[in-house]
Amino acid sequence: MVNIKEEIAKRIAAQASDLTLEQIMQILEIPQDQKMGDYAFPCFRLAKIYHKAPPLIAKDIAEKLQDDPMFEKVEQVNAYMNMFLDKEKVAEIALQAALDKEHYGKSEEGKGKTIVIDFSSPNIAKPFHIGHIRTTVIGNSIYKIYDALGYNVVRTNHLGDYGTQFGKMICAYRHWGNDEDIERDPIKTLLSYYTKFHVEAEKDPELNEEARKTFYKLEHGGEDEIRIWKWFSDLSLREFNKVYDMMGIEFDAYDGESMYSDMMPGVIQELKDKGLLQESQGANVVDLSDYDLPPALITKSDGTSLYCTRDLATAEYRKDHYDFYKNIYVVASQQTLYFKQLFKVLELMGYDWAKDCVHVPFGMVALEEGTLSTRKGRVVFLEDVLNKAVEKTKEIIKEKNPNADPDSIAEVAKEVGIGAVMFNELSNSRIKDYVFKWDQVLNFDGETGPYVQYTHARCASVLRKAGEDMVKKALSEPVKSKYLTGDAAYELIKLLYQYPSVVQDAADKYEPSIVTRHIIDIAQAYNKFYHDEHILVEDEDEKTAKLALTAAAKNAIANGLALLGVKAPERM
Numbered sequence: 001m002v003n004i005k006e007e008i009a010k011r012i013a014a015q016a017s018d019l020t021l022e023q024i025m026q027i028l029e030i031p032q033d034q035k036m037g038d039y040a041f042p043c044f045r046l047a048k049i050y051h052k053a054p055p056l057i058a059k060d061i062a063e064k065l066q067d068d069p070m071f072e073k074v075e076q077v078n079a080y081m082n083m084f085l086d087k088e089k090v091a092e093i094a095l096q097a098a099l100d101k102e103h104y105g106k107s108e109e110g111k112g113k114t115i116v117i118d119f120s121s122p123n124i125a126k127p128f129h130i131g132h133i134r135t136t137v138i139g140n141s142i143y144k145i146y147d148a149l150g151y152n153v154v155r156t157n158h159l160g161d162y163g164t165q166f167g168k169m170i171c172a173y174r175h176w177g178n179d180e181d182i183e184r185d186p187i188k189t190l191l192s193y194y195t196k197f198h199v200e201a202e203k204d205p206e207l208n209e210e211a212r213k214t215f216y217k218l219e220h221g222g223e224d225e226i227r228i229w230k231w232f233s234d235l236s237l238r239e240f241n242k243v244y245d246m247m248g249i250e251f252d253a254y255d256g257e258s259m260y261s262d263m264m265p266g267v268i269q270e271l272k273d274k275g276l277l278q279e280s281q282g283a284n285v286v287d288l289s290d291y292d293l294p295p296a297l298i299t300k301s302d303g304t305s306l307y308c309t310r311d312l313a314t315a316e317y318r319k320d321h322y323d324f325y326k327n328i329y330v331v332a333s334q335q336t337l338y339f340k341q342l343f344k345v346l347e348l349m350g351y352d353w354a355k356d357c358v359h360v361p362f363g364m365v366a367l368e369e370g371t372l373s374t375r376k377g378r379v380v381f382l383e384d385v386l387n388k389a390v391e392k393t394k395e396i397i398k399e400k401n402p403n404a405d406p407d408s409i410a411e412v413a414k415e416v417g418i419g420a421v422m423f424n425e426l427s428n429s430r431i432k433d434y435v436f437k438w439d440q441v442l443n444f445d446g447e448t449g450p451y452v453q454y455t456h457a458r459c460a461s462v463l464r465k466a467g468e469d470m471v472k473k474a475l476s477e478p479v480k481s482k483y484l485t486g487d488a489a490y491e492l493i494k495l496l497y498q499y500p501s502v503v504q505d506a507a508d509k510y511e512p513s514i515v516t517r518h519i520i521d522i523a524q525a526y527n528k529f530y531h532d533e534h535i536l537v538e539d540e541d542e543k544t545a546k547l548a549l550t551a552a553a554k555n556a557i558a559n560g561l562a563l564l565g566v567k568a569p570e571r572m
């Protein structure tokens with residue numbers, strides 16, 4: 001796609017040869033107010049070079065660029081040169097890109113580079129709750145964004161299937177377990193045992209000791225412990241997969257923490273050999289006080305490994321196995337300090353690729369009654385949230401179209417209901433904390449997923465109404481952009497032009513909400529265009545131009561929603 005900013009910079013460079021193209025690119029601004037043009041060039045920095053007042057320089061360059069077909073007009077205002085682009089030209093550039101749906105917003109910058117992304121990674125035998133939605137949905141979107149930029153992305157689910165909590169779970173099962181209950185509703189049943197364990201352990205601290213021993217056995221090949229643990233794992237994964245299926249999320253690897261347990265002795269030995277391991281109250285740690293970080297815990301006093309030890313092995317494994325260009329962890333901001341420690345230890349181990357490890361944090365979800373707490377049984381199940389959203393969508397659709405066919409209602413309700421929850425999750429900058437409110441998740445008005453999906457369906461409906469032949473014509477002929485210069489059309493066209501750079505920006509910042517915001521803007525701009533102007537007019541040239549713009553907006557919304565993992569229905 002033609003890079004408009006660069007084109008402008010080239011033209012200015014031809015007039016102000018003392019500045020490099022890069023310098024000019026940096027100085028160029030996009031004014032807040034459209035009245036000041038599409039781009040502005042402040043001339044302060046040229047004053048020294050030309051020994052002239054900035055306004056005079058601005059005036060001078062403006063005059064020289066006046067007749068360039070790229071611009072409708074160029075004005076000098078104080079020290080600024082304000083440039084108004086030729087709208088038809090911008091329309092041509094933007095539409096050409098947007099109508100090529102397969103390549104629009106995509107690139108090959110990542111060709112030959114592998115990115116590992118660790119996301120979702122729930123803990124086995126624990127509920128898959130509303131707190132997990134963030135890593136799951138944000139991680140999936142970051143995967144889609146990098147995939148669109150041509151990277152080879154490996155999605156890995158670092159299941160929390162190891163650690164002392166399994167000692168507790170197995171103990172609880174042995175004391176109070178009932179196999180039938182577990183098979184019927186595994187997660188909720190196991191959760192109730194886990195909750196009970198904590199209540200009982202407060203009265204009888206012996207239980208904790210028993211749990212510790214049980215985990216020790218699990219880690220050292222105890223047959224019965226391994227059998228029970230494996231059973232819990234399989235049941236849990238089955239439940240998690242139900243939710244992943246609902247959201248259309250897949251993984252390339254489910255390499256949980258337990259997979260690395262064999263590698264523990266090697267890692268511990270390596271840390272010893274490299275002189276990094278220190279004893280502290282019977283435990284082994286890596287001292288990080290030189291870096292203002294708390295010590296990293298490697299083994300407990302009884303020799304059992306810890307979360308961090310397993311993550312060290314995991315990182316090494318990923319480097320060996322995938323030779324990653326980046327190794328991304330989408331994990332809550334509570335673990336920010338932990339990841340600093342982890343990456344520092346890798347660096348001290350002499351791995352220069354430690355710098356390619358990235359923690360992508362996100363804020364907390366709280367409930368109106370207070371924080372989520374698995375131990376206290378205060379959880380909102382993700383599956384329930386998704387099901388409720390689908391149910392509510394069904395009701396809305398039935399209300400609006402009493403005669404609609406139930407099968408198609410079910411299908412659309414799934415796309416819209418689940419899409420609404422996922423979109424909502426990706427609307428705000430990821431680092432913000434928020435309080436989960438049913439009302440808000442189930443609110444489909446305003447800047448929501450259903451609104452954007454509805455706009456997509458509206459575009460589809462306009463194209464259907466125009467008829468196949470007319471659409472074919474609109475897409476095969478050069479766009480008659482002189483019909484697309486009204487305010488509403490031009491606003492939309494500018495947004496369509498920006499879309500690919502928005503995707504790039506979202507990738508650079510690991511921030512899907514940048515895409516979300518932009519497609520909301522596009523949907524709003526299209527709806528304004530739809531209300532302000534007649535699309536299916538008599539004049540065929542005008543009609544095809546407007547249909548091309550409609551198809552372009554539809555592509556932008558569909559491609560944008562796809563990056564969020566949200567479906568774009570043709571009808572709603």
Ligand code: ARG
Nearest residue numbers: 118121122123158160311331
């Ligand atoms: N299971 C962990 C949790 O729920 C998240 C794991 C994140 N990934 C990692 N490699 N540490 O907190």
